[in-house]
Amino acid sequence: MSLKIDRDNNRFRQIVRGKIRENLRRYVNHGEMIGRKGRDLVSIPLPQLDIPHFRYGQNGRGGVGQGEGEEGQPIARGDGEGEGTGQAGSDPGQHIVEVDVTLEELAEILGSELELPRIEPKGTDQIQQEKARYRSIRRVGPESLRHFKRTYVEAMKRQVIEGTYNHASPRVIPIKGDRRYRSWETTPEPQANAVIIYMMDVSGSMTDEQKSIVRTEAFWIDTWLRSQYDGLERRYIIHDAAAKEVDEQTFYHTRESGGTRISSAYKVCAKLLDESFSPDDWNIYLFQFSDGDNWGEDSSKAMDLLTKALVPRSNLFCYGQVESPYGSGEYIGSLEAAFGQTHEKVILSEIKDKDAIFESIKTFLGKGK
């Protein structure tokens, strides 16, 4: 039987989800919950949520009139009237409530609002992942995992064997040797795995604003793909004239002053795929972000690598061209020339500013690959 509070809680969560849906575009575009992300939860600020509150009555503020009274005498209205001290503020009050939402819920909302098709993982689930499950019992372990029922059963068995168990007065007192603890077993389970490789141009022409756009977009891509795959790996590659693999923190906070050679990032990416992610076992997603500047004759070299080494091995290759103060914006033209606008695996998106992130995510993930 469900408790009343469960129903209230469900209703509250429905309201929260409704509010998130209403404001999703704003959350997506402005990345308000990034930085508030926990391992499995994100805190979302909801400015217009009406929280239930007590409504005070009129106690002590006059009431039913008594006695004769005089004509024109008002019924009491509480304490004295008059002007208070200080002035009213001119700004609206802030009523921001933060609610925790699981990444799974967030992905579901994103998927339904953007009408994203569910992804069909390619190939079979060949990767064996070790999973720990608490389904065995041991004689030793931490007290926090003590299995009380088993411990008392053991104590009872011992007392019965020893002849100290009294049916009339069934007291079971465990001793140290009776204690039993929950323990885990690891079992290999097949699962569909995916790897996302992010590549970003960090040359002098990419400013912090562009990187912030990339970060917001990557957060939503992660959230969606995480909901579609059991195991999701993320790798990060930055490049200017040279490329290297870095961690997530470095990826978003590095600015180099070097030139721009996109092919250098493709080389590192191809090497990473060779060494760690076979396309037979992994669903491979490649996301590249740049301002479209590429030096010299590098575009033809980059196109060659992309055509031969990256696109055939990936589920999707997504290129997001972020508009920067300088970016020549020419690279997307080269990609269009090489792959066309309706390529099955190559998806191109121009992100003019933060407001374009929403549509860009839809473009990238709308294929259901």
Place this chain on the structure above:
Amino acid sequence: MTIKPQIHTELNRLASLAATGPHALCIDLVDGRLEATLTQIDPLACAFEYFSYKTGKLANATVDQLKDIANTLSTRLSYLLESISPIEIDDEACVVQMRSNPPQKDDDGTRYYELVVTRGELNLCRYSRPSGRVRRVVSANVTREVFERLVEDFVAAVA
């Protein structure tokens, strides 16, 4: 003969051919060669799409030397529409790319100078990039006095 009279004479000569170009301006200087494509010349001003100073002095320059030249130019070229500073430095190819910092932005998009310092050449162009479209070279309008000073500063930066 100093640089200014040489340029003055050549501009007058090209202007006498036709006011609107394109005109190819080529002047051999002491340590190098000035090449420019002028789209307009009149008695007071001119417009160029391509401006390059080629010199053998930079043939074996290291990237640090090119950086020094870029910094010198950044200080000297204070009279253009926007100040110019190094944006990208490619150690491998030995190239320093300088651009207007900040670029000029308005409703029509972004406009900026791009000055590329490479081994053997300094090259200046002005670009326009309408929002959401590919950039293209546009004419940079300067007075004749500014044009002459530009040449002098390029030569001085390499010297």
